[in-house]
Amino acid sequence: MFYHALEIDEGNCIGCSRCMKVCPTEAIRITGGKASIDDDRCIDCGKCHSSCPVDAIYIKQDDFKLVHEFPHSVALIPSVFLGQFPDDIRVSRIYAVLKDLGFRHVFEVESAASIYAEAKNRYAMEHEDDMPLISSFCPAIVRLIQIKYPSLVGNIMPIKAPLDLSALYALKKLTDQGIPREEVGIFYVTPCAAKIAAVKAPVGEKRSIIDGVINMDALFNITNGERRICMAKRSYAIDGIENVIDFLDLLENDEVEGVEFLELRACDQSCAGALLSCENRFLCGERMYARARKAAERERNGEMPRDREMDSCRDYLLENASVEAVQPRSMLVLDSNRERAFQKLEKINKLKMYLPGIDCGMCGAPTCEAFATDVVCKQVGLTRCAFYQKHLERLNDITRQECLAANAAVWGTDPIGDTQPPETR
Amino acid sequence: MHQEYTVIEGDFVNAGTASSSVKKTLKQLGVSPQVVKRVVVALYEAEVNAIAHAYGGKVLVDIDADKIHMVVADKGPGIPDIALAMQEGYSTARPEVRDMGFGAGMGLPNMQKNVDRLNVTSEVGVGTTVDMEVDFI
Numbered sequence: 001m002f003y004h005a006l007e008i009d010e011g012n013c014i015g016c017s018r019c020m021k022v023c024p025t026e027a028i029r030i031t032g033g034k035a036s037i038d039d040d041r042c043i044d045c046g047k048c049h050s051s052c053p054v055d056a057i058y059i060k061q062d063d064f065k066l067v068h069e070f071p072h073s074v075a076l077i078p079s080v081f082l083g084q085f086p087d088d089i090r091v092s093r094i095y096a097v098l099k100d101l102g103f104r105h106v107f108e109v110e111s112a113a114s115i116y117a118e119a120k121n122r123y124a125m126e127h128e129d130d131m132p133l134i135s136s137f138c139p140a141i142v143r144l145i146q147i148k149y150p151s152l153v154g155n156i157m158p159i160k161a162p163l164d165l166s167a168l169y170a171l172k173k174l175t176d177q178g179i180p181r182e183e184v185g186i187f188y189v190t191p192c193a194a195k196i197a198a199v200k201a202p203v204g205e206k207r208s209i210i211d212g213v214i215n216m217d218a219l220f221n222i223t224n225g226e227r228r229i230c231m232a233k234r235s236y237a238i239d240g241i242e243n244v245i246d247f248l249d250l251l252e253n254d255e256v257e258g259v260e261f262l263e264l265r266a267c268d269q270s271c272a273g274a275l276l277s278c279e280n281r282f283l284c285g286e287r288m289y290a291r292a293r294k295a296a297e298r299e300r301n302g303e304m305p306r307d308r309e310m311d312s313c314r315d316y317l318l319e320n321a322s323v324e325a326v327q328p329r330s331m332l333v334l335d336s337n338r339e340r341a342f343q344k345l346e347k348i349n350k351l352k353m354y355l356p357g358i359d360c361g362m363c364g365a366p367t368c369e370a371f372a373t374d375v376v377c378k379q380v381g382l383t384r385c386a387f388y389q390k391h392l393e394r395l396n397d398i399t400r401q402e403c404l405a406a407n408a409a410v411w412g413t414d415p416i417g418d419t420q421p422p423e424t425r
Numbered sequence: 426m427h428q429e430y431t432v433i434e435g436d437f438v439n440a441g442t443a444s445s446s447v448k449k450t451l452k453q454l455g456v457s458p459q460v461v462k463r464v465v466v467a468l469y470e471a472e473v474n475a476i477a478h479a480y481g482g483k484v485l486v487d488i489d490a491d492k493i494h495m496v497v498a499d500k501g502p503g504i505p506d507i508a509l510a511m512q513e514g515y516s517t518a519r520p521e522v523r524d525m526g527f528g529a530g531m532g533l534p535n536m537q538k539n540v541d542r543l544n545v546t547s548e549v550g551v552g553t554t555v556d557m558e559v560d561f562i
Contacts, residue, residue: 150452150458151458151459151461151462249445252448252462252465253441253444253445253448253465253466253469254462254465254466254469255441255469328458330452330455332449332452332453333452333453333454333455334453334454334455335455336455338454338455338456338490338491338561339490341453341454341455342426342454342488342489342490345426345450345453345454346426349426
């Protein structure tokens, strides 16, 4: 089982199947009138969260009280967080509020941007044969490739995301000051579900990073942000999970040639369009750019000194920027035994001929094909298909009780309740 | 497991239909990504050839637990000198086909490179049959 942050609140879920229809990895099924998420297939892209009409899909997060348990609590904030606030609210004000909330220190994720860029460029120079290299920035994309495009995992750059690098920086900076690790906790203010479990590491410090300079010029969480500063001759920035899937399909077939770098993001407008972003994604993106421009200008004018401490940590961070190669974990394999997988596939293909192929979702699965796979691999009853059920009724091969039981298995005992049928004539 | 696809002359938009479908099947069977890639590249090249050079044809695919057998048979002008056609860079593609990014003369060499067994038979004025087999490791 794989950890994912999106959960369904069964008390609120009305089993409407909207989430099931939008899930790009077909991870959702309706059973007993409630949606459920397959842990192995979910990539935490948040499509289901956005489609839910009753807010029944929530994101598991840490209890805020945890922040107070660390004498040196650190808030790691991405620039997209600052982009949530109107221009007339100054950054210092936002920092002050974070401190009032209980964070002793505030670090910006983008502080590690230049290290990230350098680590990537170094890697790219040594791995020209693995082109196109794919950014490891968006965790939803990394997982999408793991489960759906196993042949492309080798293209993902095994470099820590800016988030992890900035956490490492905070950790290094604080422990160098002699503060015991257990006194400190790093908390990431996340814009999305996919990043939720990313940071929780012990740190501590005496002096706030706010006094230092944060290089906000590199905005990796805005579309084109990463591509803009990469050294590749030909590169693409693609946002929106459907667009990414379209492109990866081509890439996997070797139909795309000569591309050196890919910035792929699950959300439309990248992190500005992340599901926990409260502001409109275009307005948020515009503000982030404006803030970055201002910061760059102030740095040029000498109004903000460079962060010398970041420079002193540079070699340490670069040495520790790598992660292990990403491994595939294909969700498509029907059985680990080839012979059995083959038999299952033949059964699925045979079953598909009995199904209408209209992907109505009445069976509680997103497509006829997904349903046929569930029937073969998860022993779900074929009578859940409304069309097959009618077919059996015509043949007098099914009782009314059996029909009701099959429907209840998907939609619950009585989705309409005690409401009297309306007068239609 | 048998699958059949029809290829229509000049229908570049649908080039890759057979290879995409085969790709999915092989993934479901848990065939290694490297082998899947070889199969897809070879079949795609053969599909494109039938679309670009012939008047359409058929793709016949047979998948066993340990190998895949693919036949792409077209009705078309045929290949007078197969040995020449197997050379990298040799192409008889029309300018309009080249303008679409095809016809670099890498089709047959690419198939050769990616499959375990390749057999090309052709009769001038009748058509060409490409017979390919890839073993699953």
